[in-house]
Amino acid sequence: MTRQGHSVTSYATGEEALDHIRARRPEIAILDVMLPGIDGVEVCRRIRKLDQLPVILLTARGDDLDVVVGLEAGADDYVVKPVEPRVLDARIRAILRRAESATSDRITFGDLVIDRGALKVTLASKEIHLTPTELRLLLELVRHPGQVLNRRYLLRVVWDHTHVADSRLVDACVQRVRAKIEPRPAEPVFIHTVRGFGYRFSPP
Amino acid sequence: MTRQGHSVTSYATGEEALDHIRARRPEIAILDVMLPGIDGVEVCRRIRKLDQLPVILLTARGDDLDVVVGLEAGADDYVVKPVEPRVLDARIRAILRRAESATSDRITFGDLVIDRGALKVTLASKEIHLTPTELRLLLELVRHPGQVLNRRYLLRVVWDHTHVADSRLVDACVQRVRAKIEPRPAEPVFIHTVRGFGYRFSPP
DNA sequence: GCACCCGGTCACAGTTTGATGACACAACCC
DNA sequence: GGGTTGTGTCATCAAACTGTGACCGGGTGC
Numbered sequence: 516m517t518r519q520g521h522s523v524t525s526y527a528t529g530e531e532a533l534d535h536i537r538a539r540r541p542e543i544a545i546l547d548v549m550l551p552g553i554d555g556v557e558v559c560r561r562i563r564k565l566d567q568l569p570v571i572l573l574t575a576r577g578d579d580l581d582v583v584v585g586l587e588a589g590a591d592d593y594v595v596k597p598v599e600p601r602v603l604d605a606r607i608r609a610i611l612r613r614a615e616s617a618t619s620d621r622i623t624f625g626d627l628v629i630d631r632g633a634l635k636v637t638l639a640s641k642e643i644h645l646t647p648t649e650l651r652l653l654l655e656l657v658r659h660p661g662q663v664l665n666r667r668y669l670l671r672v673v674w675d676h677t678h679v680a681d682s683r684l685v686d687a688c689v690q691r692v693r694a695k696i697e698p699r700p701a702e703p704v705f706i707h708t709v710r711g712f713g714y715r716f717s718p719p
Numbered sequence: 720m721t722r723q724g725h726s727v728t729s730y731a732t733g734e735e736a737l738d739h740i741r742a743r744r745p746e747i748a749i750l751d752v753m754l755p756g757i758d759g760v761e762v763c764r765r766i767r768k769l770d771q772l773p774v775i776l777l778t779a780r781g782d783d784l785d786v787v788v789g790l791e792a793g794a795d796d797y798v799v800k801p802v803e804p805r806v807l808d809a810r811i812r813a814i815l816r817r818a819e820s821a822t823s824d825r826i827t828f829g830d831l832v833i834d835r836g837a838l839k840v841t842l843a844s845k846e847i848h849l850t851p852t853e854l855r856l857l858l859e860l861v862r863h864p865g866q867v868l869n870r871r872y873l874l875r876v877v878w879d880h881t882h883v884a885d886s887r888l889v890d891a892c893v894q895r896v897r898a899k900i901e902p903r904p905a906e907p908v909f910i911h912t913v914r915g916f917g918y919r920f921s922p923p
Numbered sequence: 924g925c926a927c928c929c930g931g932t933c934a935c936a937g938t939t940t941g942a943t944g945a946c947a948c949a950a951c952c953c
Numbered sequence: 954g955g956g957t958t959g960t961g962t963c964a965t966c967a968a969a970c971t972g973t974g975a976c977c978g979g980g981t982g983c
Contacts, residue, residue, distance in 0.1 A: 569817075579803045579805060579806050582809060583809040586810060586813045587809060587812075591814075592796065592813070599783045601787050602783050605790040605791060608790065609790045609794065609795055610795075612793075613773075613795055613814070614817060617817070617818075625769060646958080648959075648960070649959095661744070661837045662836045663838045682962075683942095683962075684960090684961060684962080686940095686943095687943090687960085688960085690944095693942095700943095701942085708940095708941070710850070710940065710969075711851025711852075711940075712838055712854075717837070718769070719741070850970055851940095851971095853970095886972075887931085888971090888973080890929095890932090891971085892971085892972095893930095893931095904931095905931090912930070914980080
């Protein structure tokens with residue numbers, strides 16, 4: 516693992532590991548199930564109570580039941596020893612990739628890239644200039660991909676709720692965003708209108 | 720998988736699967752690596768270009784290299800056949816838990832899928848367009864499966880209660896919904912008429 | 924068998940809804 | 954101050970939706 520570019524710290528018991536996880540903030544925990552004291556599955560459960568830290572259970576016990584119990588305990592993967600370092604590394608990467616994308620600032624929908632950290636939007640690698648309101652609207656829609664958000668909600672969240680509920684304000688802003696990010700605004704592929712309800716962001 | 724509460728659709732080739740993924744918006748894709756035409760790993764790569772859809776590669780080839788290549792292609796897990804359904808289910812849950820995104824509240828009645836978050840209705844994987852009133856009516860019926868809802872109640876809830884109770888309004892709307900979701904509107908399998916009382920939604 | 928009631932069906936016009944573009948005003952920046 | 958940018962509002966238009974009432978047909982009770 517060290518040779519793969521990871522920095523590794525190991526502990527002999529579950530208690531020890533749990534004690535250090537808070538302080539060290541590792542990217543991932545790899546637990547043996549057979550441990551002195553509390554076993555790996557229980558360690559995994561306790562980690563899950565604390566946070567979303569990715570966990571791999573790595574053990575010699577590969578019964579179906581063990582696997583199911585381990586995964587149900589909140590583990591992201593269950594790997595049976597012996598395992599090639601390269602395979603373990605690939606599995607670690609797969610899990611980290613998934614775990615990162617959840618907290619990542621960048622989201623990609625086909626050609627459209629939304630960088631929530633830098634507050635930048637690019638379409639086909641060309642940067643799109645969005646005004647503050649437009650950006651807030653787009654981010655709000657993207658925060659709930661596939662969900663229909665109604666106008667009242669959008670007015671409350673994107674604008675101050677002090678506005679009259681009955682206005683074409685949301686529509687106008689959606690149009691402006693569409694004009695900028697949709698290849699053909701008349702047939703939008705990102706922001707869809709759901710007549711009578713609101714708008715839905717769903718990637719093409 | 721169906722018995723575990725999942726709704727499953729399968730395709731014989733990678734091309735076919737890719738074609739349908741956009742329309743069906745599944746929560747997860749489980750791919751065999753050995754496919755006619757483009758192989759599962761390549762399908763996985765193409766899915767990754769589009770979006771974050773969770774992918775499990777499920778295959779008989781369990782060489783270390785295969786596993787590494789599969790995971791590097793963007794798969795979330797690589798499972799070697801044969802596999803116990805319970806184990807696969809546990810792995811699916813672990814990945815969905817981590818992906819977390821695809822937690823839209825969908826209800827499935829055979830071919831009919833109603834997504835209450837996206838406000839989408841699909842029948843046999845084809846999207847059905849319902850008008851706002853039709854959709855509100857269907858959602859209300861679905862909210863009480865197996866129960867008979869009378870016209871006065873439906874008028875009050877789906878429509879403004881300002882309407883006269885004595886009109887063909889509800890009937891007409893039910894007909895319109897039936898025309899769209901019932902394979903044979905004359906012999907409805909979803910929305911049943913209870914003469915003298917109202918309508919009842921009960922899955923076939 | 925008959926009258927009657929209830930729900931199915933249909934077409935259409937009036938209404939609602941959202942798209943679009945123009946515009947005025949405010950905020951901001953030199 | 955003058956230009957520029959951002960934003961809310963409005964008018965207009967096309968498209969979509971929906972209530973209505975008339976008519977039909979089958980089931981129901983007598």
